[in-house]
Amino acid sequence: MNLAANANAALYASMIVYTLAMLAFTWHLAARAPKVADSKQVADVAATERESVLVGAGAPSTTERRPSMPYAAGPGFEESLKSRQRGSIALMLTYLASALLVASVLMRGLAVGRPPWGNMFEFATAAAAAVGAAYSVLAKRNNWQWLGVFIVTPILLVLGLALTVLYTEAGELMPALKSYWLGIHVSVAFLAVAFFTLAFAVGLLYLVRLRREEKPPAKPSFIESLPTSASLERTAYSLNMVAFILWTFTLIAGAIWAKQAWGAYWQWDPKEVWTFVIWTVYAAYMHSRATAGVDHRRSMYIALAGYVAVIINFTLVNLVSTFVGMHNYSGM
Amino acid sequence: MSTDTGPTTDRAPDGSVPGGKATAGTTDARGIRKGMRPERQEPTLPTLGALGMLRWGWRQLTSMRTALFLLLLLSIAAVPGSIFPQRNIDAGRVADYIAQNPTSSPWLDRLGFFDVYASPWFSAIYLLLFVSLVGCIVPRTKVHLQALRSTPPRAPARLKRLDEHTELTTTLPPEEALEAARAVLKRKRFRLHSHDGTSVSAESGYLRETGNLLFHLALTGIIIGMAVGHLFGWRGDIILAEGDKFASSAGTYNTISPGPWVDTETLPPFVLSLDKLHVEFNETPGRDFGKPRLFDAQTTLQSSPGAPKTDENVSVNHPITVDGADIFLLGNGYTPVITVRDAKGNVLYREATPFLPQDPNYRSVGVIKVPSASPKQLGFTGFFLPTAEPTFTNGPVSLFPDANNPEIAMSLWEGNLFPGGAPQSVYTLNTEQMKQVLQSNGSPALFRLKPGQTKELPGGRGSITFDSVKRFAGLSVRTDPGAPISLVSAILATLGLILGLTIKRRRVFVRVRPATAADGPPGDTGHGAGSTLDSTLDSPPGADGRPATVVTIGGLSKDSDPGLAAIVTAITTGVTDRLAERTDRS
Numbered sequence A: 001m002n003l004a005a006n007a008n009a010a011l012y013a014s015m016i017v018y019t020l021a022m023l024a025f026t027w028h029l030a031a032r033a034p035k036v037a038d039s040k041q042v043a044d045v046a047a048t049e050r051e052s053v054l055v056g057a058g059a060p061s062t063t064e065r066r067p068s069m070p071y072a073a074g075p076g077f078e079e080s081l082k083s084r085q086r087g088s089i090a091l092m093l094t095y096l097a098s099a100l101l102v103a104s105v106l107m108r109g110l111a112v113g114r115p116p117w118g119n120m121f122e123f124a125t126a127a128a129a130a131v132g133a134a135y136s137v138l139a140k141r142n143n144w145q146w147l148g149v150f151i152v153t154p155i156l157l158v159l160g161l162a163l164t165v166l167y168t169e170a171g172e173l174m175p176a177l178k179s180y181w182l183g184i185h186v187s188v189a190f191l192a193v194a195f196f197t198l199a200f201a202v203g204l205l206y207l208v209r210l211r212r213e214e215k216p217p218a219k220p221s222f223i224e225s226l227p228t229s230a231s232l233e234r235t236a237y238s239l240n241m242v243a244f245i246l247w248t249f250t251l252i253a254g255a256i257w258a259k260q261a262w263g264a265y266w267q268w269d270p271k272e273v274w275t276f277v278i279w280t281v282y283a284a285y286m287h288s289r290a291t292a293g294v295d296h297r298r299s300m301y302i303a304l305a306g307y308v309a310v311i312i313n314f315t316l317v318n319l320v321s322t323f324v325g326m327h328n329y330s331g332m
Numbered sequence B: 001m002s003t004d005t006g007p008t009t010d011r012a013p014d015g016s017v018p019g020g021k022a023t024a025g026t027t028d029a030r031g032i033r034k035g036m037r038p039e040r041q042e043p044t045l046p047t048l049g050a051l052g053m054l055r056w057g058w059r060q061l062t063s064m065r066t067a068l069f070l071l072l073l074l075s076i077a078a079v080p081g082s083i084f085p086q087r088n089i090d091a092g093r094v095a096d097y098i099a100q101n102p103t104s105s106p107w108l109d110r111l112g113f114f115d116v117y118a119s120p121w122f123s124a125i126y127l128l129l130f131v132s133l134v135g136c137i138v139p140r141t142k143v144h145l146q147a148l149r150s151t152p153p154r155a156p157a158r159l160k161r162l163d164e165h166t167e168l169t170t171t172l173p174p175e176e177a178l179e180a181a182r183a184v185l186k187r188k189r190f191r192l193h194s195h196d197g198t199s200v201s202a203e204s205g206y207l208r209e210t211g212n213l214l215f216h217l218a219l220t221g222i223i224i225g226m227a228v229g230h231l232f233g234w235r236g237d238i239i240l241a242e243g244d245k246f247a248s249s250a251g252t253y254n255t256i257s258p259g260p261w262v263d264t265e266t267l268p269p270f271v272l273s274l275d276k277l278h279v280e281f282n283e284t285p286g287r288d289f290g291k292p293r294l295f296d297a298q299t300t301l302q303s304s305p306g307a308p309k310t311d312e313n314v315s316v317n318h319p320i321t322v323d324g325a326d327i328f329l330l331g332n333g334y335t336p337v338i339t340v341r342d343a344k345g346n347v348l349y350r351e352a353t354p355f356l357p358q359d360p361n362y363r364s365v366g367v368i369k370v371p372s373a374s375p376k377q378l379g380f381t382g383f384f385l386p387t388a389e390p391t392f393t394n395g396p397v398s399l400f401p402d403a404n405n406p407e408i409a410m411s412l413w414e415g416n417l418f419p420g421g422a423p424q425s426v427y428t429l430n431t432e433q434m435k436q437v438l439q440s441n442g443s444p445a446l447f448r449l450k451p452g453q454t455k456e457l458p459g460g461r462g463s464i465t466f467d468s469v470k471r472f473a474g475l476s477v478r479t480d481p482g483a484p485i486s487l488v489s490a491i492l493a494t495l496g497l498i499l500g501l502t503i504k505r506r507r508v509f510v511r512v513r514p515a516t517a518a519d520g521p522p523g524d525t526g527h528g529a530g531s532t533l534d535s536t537l538d539s540p541p542g543a544d545g546r547p548a549t550v551v552t553i554g555g556l557s558k559d560s561d562p563g564l565a566a567i568v569t570a571i572t573t574g575v576t577d578r579l580a581e582r583t584d585r586s
């Protein structure tokens, strides 16, 4: 067994454990759904909170929602022991799976003697590892068990795609990639993508939660056990904020590297174009959120659109020949 | 952002909070937020007059909503440039695209879709954004400078209305309790001001707006750097064969694109010779077969003719610098050395002719122009194949990028090489006034040659010899005097962004008043959100153990700010500690 083979073994192992984690998270969510009896109370509390929001914030045009408990679960929700236990199990499995995945990426890096992101397969696994690691680090502290299934499932999808469609034997790099900037620029990009991904998942849940707060459903589901929409919105904002700072750095580091490799720090090659598009869309989101009178829901749509651009940047732009510019290292 | 209302909070003197009926523009307890970007009532147009219209237009342009809109517009406008081929990246692909889409291309071209980033509409968006940015920074800076010099506003009467609030009683006298609170706030780097003897107002997080302004200012710095680079920068490209020497001057580059304000007479006069180009390709079969592994140009450099020579290596990611110009290795390929002779054996042409690679296996196209041939000028056009597929069943194909089985395959034309005397590319043959030369059997003449081979041209026109093959390096020489400006600005922008996003602007108010009988035993705390103080005060305090002072603490913040509660808690602890200290001393 050599290092590269070990890396693959760790990758398969992490997929198995992630699958278990995904099941455990689903099981956990099932236990979270409040009983119908409680739901009336949940809706009442939510309604009262909305009212107090309108009064407290003055002009109804402002979308300010006063937090009652900034980072706690939704009002009226008491997590059951069962759900807590299942959540812990799922988290443990996620830690293990993420550790295996990170180990796999590291071993691959050692096997090839360079940063392990030189082709699409390595891109996908490293990005998935970044998402898994970021979630693992943040989940316990923030009580994000409810988020798990929405993070672990996409990780599994990406890993599956990586293994089936994109798999490339460990190999050497093309000259254009042989630079320490590969390590700096790309690793920060992955970290940014990890945070964008977390923010995207929380953002979607925010929209669902908000909808159901406005029109309380007849039958409550785990959604009603999540933190309030206002709190989800703030969480998504904070995550996007971190991601945006990292993305700004990615952009700058990329420009510095481009200057070294191609002689010009900016020449609008498709990868640069999309990096820029992502940056401006999220800058617009930041502005939108900071502008008085713009609904947070609408700002969130901008952030979600930004995430679509992130996905396009990592898939279409790397693979489709219309986009091929100077960044065509995909190894496809 | 508008400046037609005051900078931050202008709270009513008594500090009272308009009871939930605040209209946009007035400030309420959350004045930090509102005051910074008050919603403006839409002005009515007809009464404005020309100047008024201008002012109104300016306000619109520099509003947050416009900035938001322009940012979104800019991101959408940038996308087509990644979908359609762009002249600035690859003019050849644009030409191909136009040839393949004859109906839509003229329209696309007219609308600038092949030059998106130089198109009027794209420029319009970013120029408007730039103007908006400047128009936004200037008033914001003024407002911020004022805010920096101002004192925190008077504490509101009812602190319990604020986001975070708590109340505690202590046996300390009011002045001492207030002093303890001040000490804590000072340690937390708050700016303090007491409007009266029983309260203190504190504010912190001024760096947030400083960072924000720095960020936006640095964005303009980046744009200025780009403009400087465009005006004063230049780039020249050279194709240099192994063994050849290049002396830099305006006339010697294959192509040169100077910025509008560049004096091409003052280019650095360096001399560069390419001694050897090391190239490696992956020879292991598999997906990466034939992928490049190494490009490294071994050169000799003189900073001017006659200056001492130094050995320099230029490789991908490792440019060299001479006289402020950076030399990059951006391409490579093959230059077959080809000789054309006339029927008597006189050499008409002998040159290392660069052939431009067309695919990853370096199937390359090139042209040989022999204007001195007579009676008619001759032109060859065809392929160089570093590892030729021998059968040519699918036409000329190369199987591997390295020169393992080099071969050229050329066809021959005769006639007028330069119709109208117009300048033309050295890589294409203009066949408008030329005819292809046929063999005696009527099929077009094709010359397939390996190094060292010679073929006779039909009809006694002479011969062609493929002598040898050398590599060439595609070098690009560039200066960009704006780059350092942009780089420093970009770093400052990141710094400003981090400050602007992570620092929270907060206000904390503390009020003290003598306790009354209704205030209960010491240690009773209010039920403010985030108040985590329990019975930290249950140790037996002052003289008779009766509360002397009620301390009310209230804090508010511009944004989600989990740190605020901690500060309120810290003040409580601070007051308690002060009490403990005093007890110790007495």
Ligand code: HEM
Binding pocket: A280, A283, A286, A287, A290, B001, B036, B061, B062, B063, B064, B065, B067, B071, B129, B130, B132, B133, B134, B136, B137, B212, B216, B219, B500, B501
């Ligand atoms: C060149 C394009 C611009 C970019 C990329 C950009 C980006 C940003 C970013 C990332 C933030 C941080 C968001 C936050 O603090 O929540 C911000 C804040 C801000 N921007 Fe811009 N901006 C641009 C142009 C403008 C313009 C033209 C204006 C003026 C109309 C403006 C006004 C503001 C203001 C007032 C804030 C502070 C928001 C707050 O209170 O947090 N920006 N901008």
